[in-house]
Amino acid sequence: MSDYKSGLEYALEQDRNDELKLYRNQFHIPKDAHGDDLIYMTGNSLGLQPKTTKTYVNQELEDWATLGVEGHFEAKNPWLPYHEFLTESMAKIVGAKPIEVVVMNTLTANLHFMMVSFYQPTKTRYKILIESDAFPSDKYAVESQLRHHGFDDKEGLILWKPHNDEELLNYEDLELILKEHGDEIALIMIGGVNYYTGQYFDLKRITELGHKHGCKVGFDCAHGAGNVALNLHDSGADFAVWCTYKYLNSGPGSLAGCFIHERHAYNKNLNRFTGWWSHNKETRFNMRGEFDQLPGAEGWQLSNPPILSMAAIKASLDLFHEVGIEKLTEKSKKLTGYFEFLLKQLGEDIIRIITPSNPNERGCQLSIQVKNADKSLHNKLTEAGVISDWREPDVIRCAPTPFYNSFEDVYKLVEKLKAILK
Numbered sequence: 001m002s003d004y005k006s007g008l009e010y011a012l013e014q015d016r017n018d019e020l021k022l023y024r025n026q027f028h029i030p031k032d033a034h035g036d037d038l039i040y041m042t043g044n045s046l047g048l049q050p051k052t053t054k055t056y057v058n059q060e061l062e063d064w065a066t067l068g069v070e071g072h073f074e075a076k077n078p079w080l081p082y083h084e085f086l087t088e089s090m091a092k093i094v095g096a097k098p099i100e101v102v103v104m105n106t107l108t109a110n111l112h113f114m115m116v117s118f119y120q121p122t123k124t125r126y127k128i129l130i131e132s133d134a135f136p137s138d139k140y141a142v143e144s145q146l147r148h149h150g151f152d153d154k155e156g157l158i159l160w161k162p163h164n165d166e167e168l169l170n171y172e173d174l175e176l177i178l179k180e181h182g183d184e185i186a187l188i189m190i191g192g193v194n195y196y197t198g199q200y201f202d203l204k205r206i207t208e209l210g211h212k213h214g215c216k217v218g219f220d221c222a223h224g225a226g227n228v229a230l231n232l233h234d235s236g237a238d239f240a241v242w243c244t245y246k247y248l249n250s251g252p253g254s255l256a257g258c259f260i261h262e263r264h265a266y267n268k269n270l271n272r273f274t275g276w277w278s279h280n281k282e283t284r285f286n287m288r289g290e291f292d293q294l295p296g297a298e299g300w301q302l303s304n305p306p307i308l309s310m311a312a313i314k315a316s317l318d319l320f321h322e323v324g325i326e327k328l329t330e331k332s333k334k335l336t337g338y339f340e341f342l343l344k345q346l347g348e349d350i351i352r353i354i355t356p357s358n359p360n361e362r363g364c365q366l367s368i369q370v371k372n373a374d375k376s377l378h379n380k381l382t383e384a385g386v387i388s389d390w391r392e393p394d395v396i397r398c399a400p401t402p403f404y405n406s407f408e409d410v411y412k413l414v415e416k417l418k419a420i421l422k
């Protein structure tokens with residue numbers, strides 16, 4: 001990995017040899033005022049639109065126009081089982097079995113529904129452990145669950161914190177917390193890849209540790225799904241949730257994914273909120289009688305889902321299915337390593353990379369701290385045609401995604417950063 005070279009020629013050569021190079025052309029790349037491609041580094045925030053998405057969505061509009069309600073059965077992709085067309089590809093992306101995965105609702109909503117089932121506090125075991133720099137929505141969600149069950153949202157929340165002047169979390173600290181408070185903790189809920197630092201946690205290690213202490217363990221994989229090979233089944237986690245509009249390129253506010261481990265698939269005693277879509281498919285439309293729980297992750301659905309949004313997800317998942325998450329992560333590691341190599345050449349006194357340097361502890365995002373920088377640096381980058389993400393006080397997040405970013409993108413980004421810093 002250390003045989004990276006500087007210079008544009010090297011970047012172009014890497015692009016020529018890139019097995020996935022043709023996929024860039026399968027996405028709409030946003031353009032500047034001159035019609036040139038912008039350097040899009042925010043696939044971690046909103047993934048780009050596959051060119052096939054329009055066709056997939058139009059198919060459903062067309063079937064709705066011509067078939068009306070009959071589209072539930074007669075559409076080219078019948079709407080009644082439409083969510084099932086997504087399951088297998090989605091399960092592969094997150095390393096799960098099909099029975100463990102469903103696409104439904106939105107991310108924070110799914111997190112709450114998972115806590116209805118997997119946050120079952122008692123008088124003595126009621127605390128929730130999260131990482132100290134969790135995504136705000138996750139923090140708000142777990143705090144509100146504590147309040148909902150009558151607990152104090154400060155006293156009931158345990159934070160896994162980095163050491164002073166550090167950003168990354170370490171497992172020894174987590175072990176210490178569990179040693180001291182393990183029997184008070186009902187749920188461990190961690191962002192599988194931290195949105196801010198890009199740190200990709202060892203999900204299996206955290207799960208084993210949590211289970212050893214009798215805690216339930218869940219992950220928010222919004223920054224992991226489509227970015228790293230999550231292996232959710234093997235992690236043993238009780239549940240996981242993620243959105244599809246970041247690395248999964250399924251459109252703003254699109255539906256979210258949900259994983260519930262196989263060992264809970266047939267447990268009808270697990271508390272949950274239900275609706276007609278969690279009811280046995282065979283008898284759902286009898287509209288009478290006793291509730292009959294669907295097994296597996298599907299049994300957590302409530303409503304008949306929005307097909308237009310699912311069509312956009314299907315367009316994207318078909319691309320993922322074609323390439324496979326393994327090839328994507330392989331390119332991702334090369335591209336991110338190259339990005340790191342170029343940044344380091346700018347001088348480690350000016351640039352500090354917060355994200356772990358170990359390729360197995362990160363995805364494609366690098367969070368960059370620039371000495372004495374303020375938001376004007378981000379604004380200048382934007383003017384120079386780089387779409388990146390700024391976070392106060394001094395961090396720029398860039399995510400070169402393997403699907404549509406090139407080595408040339410990364411080269412140009414660093415050249416522009418260099419010019420601005422001069």
Ligand SMILES: *Cc1c(COP(=O)(O)O)cnc(C)c1O
Pocket residue numbers: 106107108109135137138191195220222223243
């Ligand atoms: C993006 C993101 C969210 C956003 O939640 P929505 O319900 O989709 O608005 C929440 N949590 C994490 C960790 C995220 O990365």
